[in-house]
Amino acid sequence: MTPRFTHLLFCALPLAGCMLDAADDAAPLADAPAELTGANVELYTWYSPSRGDYFTTTDPAWAGSPGATRSPDYRFVRVEGHILGAAWPQEGTTPLYHWWNPTRGDNFLTTSSAWAGTVGTVRSGYTLFRIEGHVYQRPLMDTVPLRLYWNGSLEDNWTSADPDYSDWTPPPSYVGGGIQGYILAPIDRDQDVTRDQLGWRTLTRNGVAAIGNRPLFTVAIGFSDAPLPSTACTTTTALQFGATGTTIRGYYDEVSSRRFAWTDAGCFTHVATDVVGTTPNEGTLAGSEAAGNESYRILQQALLAADTAGVDFARFDTTPRDGQVQVHELGIVAMFARDVVRERGISVYLPRSRVWISGEAAHLNLNATFAQRAHEIMHMLVATSDEYGSGFHSEGLTLMSATSGGAGDMRTWYLDPFLRMRLGWIEPRIVPRGMAGGQFPVDAAQVGVGDASRAWTRRPVLFQGPSNAEYYLAEFRNSAKGGYDANMFTWENQTNGFAVWQVKTGADGFPITIPGIVITPGDNGRIDATRAGDDVFQDSNGDGVVELVTPGPDRALQTVPAGDDRYWDDVLMFVRGGSNGQRGFSSLLQPQHGQRSYYGYGPVYLPFVMSLRAGAPSADGNRAYLEWGDALPRLDWTGSATRDVTFDVGGAFGASQRGRVVSLYHPALGNRDVTVVSWEADRLRLRVPSATVAAGTYTLRIYGDATRAAASNGLALTVY
Numbered sequence: 001m002t003p004r005f006t007h008l009l010f011c012a013l014p015l016a017g018c019m020l021d022a023a024d025d026a027a028p029l030a031d032a033p034a035e036l037t038g039a040n041v042e043l044y045t046w047y048s049p050s051r052g053d054y055f056t057t058t059d060p061a062w063a064g065s066p067g068a069t070r071s072p073d074y075r076f077v078r079v080e081g082h083i084l085g086a087a088w089p090q091e092g093t094t095p096l097y098h099w100w101n102p103t104r105g106d107n108f109l110t111t112s113s114a115w116a117g118t119v120g121t122v123r124s125g126y127t128l129f130r131i132e133g134h135v136y137q138r139p140l141m142d143t144v145p146l147r148l149y150w151n152g153s154l155e156d157n158w159t160s161a162d163p164d165y166s167d168w169t170p171p172p173s174y175v176g177g178g179i180q181g182y183i184l185a186p187i188d189r190d191q192d193v194t195r196d197q198l199g200w201r202t203l204t205r206n207g208v209a210a211i212g213n214r215p216l217f218t219v220a221i222g223f224s225d226a227p228l229p230s231t232a233c234t235t236t237t238a239l240q241f242g243a244t245g246t247t248i249r250g251y252y253d254e255v256s257s258r259r260f261a262w263t264d265a266g267c268f269t270h271v272a273t274d275v276v277g278t279t280p281n282e283g284t285l286a287g288s289e290a291a292g293n294e295s296y297r298i299l300q301q302a303l304l305a306a307d308t309a310g311v312d313f314a315r316f317d318t319t320p321r322d323g324q325v326q327v328h329e330l331g332i333v334a335m336f337a338r339d340v341v342r343e344r345g346i347s348v349y350l351p352r353s354r355v356w357i358s359g360e361a362a363h364l365n366l367n368a369t370f371a372q373r374a375h376e377i378m379h380m381l382v383a384t385s386d387e388y389g390s391g392f393h394s395e396g397l398t399l400m401s402a403t404s405g406g407a408g409d410m411r412t413w414y415l416d417p418f419l420r421m422r423l424g425w426i427e428p429r430i431v432p433r434g435m436a437g438g439q440f441p442v443d444a445a446q447v448g449v450g451d452a453s454r455a456w457t458r459r460p461v462l463f464q465g466p467s468n469a470e471y472y473l474a475e476f477r478n479s480a481k482g483g484y485d486a487n488m489f490t491w492e493n494q495t496n497g498f499a500v501w502q503v504k505t506g507a508d509g510f511p512i513t514i515p516g517i518v519i520t521p522g523d524n525g526r527i528d529a530t531r532a533g534d535d536v537f538q539d540s541n542g543d544g545v546v547e548l549v550t551p552g553p554d555r556a557l558q559t560v561p562a563g564d565d566r567y568w569d570d571v572l573m574f575v576r577g578g579s580n581g582q583r584g585f586s587s588l589l590q591p592q593h594g595q596r597s598y599y600g601y602g603p604v605y606l607p608f609v610m611s612l613r614a615g616a617p618s619a620d621g622n623r624a625y626l627e628w629g630d631a632l633p634r635l636d637w638t639g640s641a642t643r644d645v646t647f648d649v650g651g652a653f654g655a656s657q658r659g660r661v662v663s664l665y666h667p668a669l670g671n672r673d674v675t676v677v678s679w680e681a682d683r684l685r686l687r688v689p690s691a692t693v694a695a696g697t698y699t700l701r702i703y704g705d706a707t708r709a710a711a712s713n714g715l716a717l718t719v720y
């Protein structure tokens with residue numbers, strides 16, 4: 001990435017606004033990630049319609065959040081990010097000067113050397129009243145550009161890091177957009193694109209979110225020629241609600257971050273006597289969703305029998321109490337002594353309880369695997385959402401993919417972060433567009449489920465595509481951490497790594513089906529010429545109709561017989577995996593993969609490429625770093641160094657060293673290399689060799705590569 005640092009000034013002289021105390025404050029912010037505390041201060045923007053004035057400051061007296069207002073009529077706009085406090089200058093940073101012109105009513109923030117000065121300096125009607133802090137001059141890890149815009153009719157300067165605007169797409173009525181510097185992105189904030197816009201907690205049933213408790217009623221159904229064991233209800237109840245071991249209640253408790261729980265509403269045993277045919281085997285009814293098929297009809301009878309026997313179903317008719325027990329009020333497990341695995345609606349009137357059951361039920365058999373049981377029960381929360389992926393390639397990574405297995409199979413793995421986000425069970429960590437690149441500590445999905453469920457590091461990282469309708473969700477998975485992800489698996493038999501999910505949705509935020517490859521083998525030259533993994537729109541066969549084509553190796557497509565057109569749709573979402581970012585392969589991203597690129601297309605088919613690298617799991621396996629893009633490292637702190645003794649440096653350094661060089665710079669001596677003892681994403685362990693470095697004061701820098709063409713910011717370091 002080419003460093004950019006420009007001092008564009010559009011308004012030779014603006015004016016300004018509201019007088020403020022010039023006090024600097026380097027206090028850490030309570031809600032800031034730990035990495036950003038200390039020397040950093042938050043930069044807030046406000047707007048006054050009467051003055052036509054945008055006002056941006058780090059003054060803690062103007063700390064704010066959406067909805068806040070201040071006299072005379074300033075309203076809070078956004079948090080721009082974090083900058084270094086005024087007391088913390090570093091090499092590679094520059095002061096952010098704040099000027100005010102009372103005639104124009106204009107606040108004006110700039111890093112231009114033409115507007116350098118000290119507090120009290122007067123120039124062209126403006127007074128320099130405050131130095132807000134220091135901003136980076138180059139795009140370092142986790143930073144976004146801070147830009148300056150100008151509105152001539154309002155005579156207003158506006159400094160903003162809003163990713164919706166840039167020098168080629170300035171805000172309406174404003175011009176400019178010159179970069180004043182780079183600031184730490186407000187990735188802990190939910191403001192420009194909100195979690196709500198991206199579908200957080202929008203997956204409801206009858207408008208009711210899956211939060212809190214919900215009763216689950218079980219009906220065990222035997223047949224004259226396939227009797228239930230006498231323990232059917234006790235074993236099922238133990239499996240679903242037992243105090244120990246692998247249970248349905250435990251699974252939902254954990255994957256929901258303790259926000260949702262099934263509660264035991266009882267178990268009723270029924271023997272079906274009026275069976276049409278020999279079996280309610282769902283396989284013989286494949287494709288039939290109509291009421292009237294056997295398992296549906298038998299369940300109706302079983303519920304009627306339970307009602308007759310005195311089970312009170314009216315107690316489930318709660319929200320609202322309208323004579324109907326719906327899916328958001330009651331879950332039903334129908335467990336057959338025959339081969340049935342499916343979830344479907346159920347409607348029957350129960351005269352004794354005087355309610356309609358107008359809900360849904362998971363149809364299962366006695367041998368259902370744990371994952372099948374959890375999957376079919378999940379349908380009562382997520383409706384028709386299935387995420388098999390083309391060729392079932394998301395199997396083992398989400399509950400809503402394939403769940404095959406033999407009798408007694410108790411393996412468990414998580415629900416994907418997309419559905420967990422849509423259910424309101426986990427918040428996404430939204431990465432702003434326009435970020436220079438960065439790194440993210442990510443906890444394994446099952447780590448810290450309880451009180452820490454809202455913790456920043458637990459949230460999946462959400463990388464936006466060109467629109468809100470396409471994005472990636474990245475999560476760290478580690479089966480070794482046990483819990484309900486203990487049996488997570490991939491086709492490559494990986495035990496940990498980053499799962500990267502690509503999501504495409506319609507305008508309403510709901511997922512769309514992503515068409516699969518349409519290939520006529522033997523006549524696919526044009527398709528193969530396209531980069532694998534790219535979704536492209538093209539007229540593949542010259543018939544004048546443009547198709548969405550996903551070129552590349554969607555598993556064995558190249559080997560189908562010539563003339564046999566084949567495709568698989570990807571329903572809802574899919575895992576991006578293979579070494580070239582193709583779909584159709586559920587590989588987790590691991591350190592040895594180096595940089596892996598993920599390709600996508602937005603609604604207007606503008607391509608975007610996201611490159612990621614994985615860091616190694618921490619020693620305890622709880623966490624790993626995900627590095628995104630090609631930003632330069634950022635140095636945050638260092639102590640003093642004694643030659644030949646290791647010392648630590650904090651900052652953001654990337655998932656691995658990969659060619660970067662750590663140096664001590666001295667104006668007279670030039671660069672002296674420092675020995676890297678260990679390279680971690682947030683900590684370097686270094687040693688200054690006495691053979692080549694004399695005691696003295698240097699500037700510690702990290703260069704992007706051995707050419708030393710681009711450097712991080714620099715920290716003063718005294719070497720003894």
Ligand SMILES: [Zn+2]
Pocket residue numbers: 375379385386400
């Ligand atoms: Zn399903």
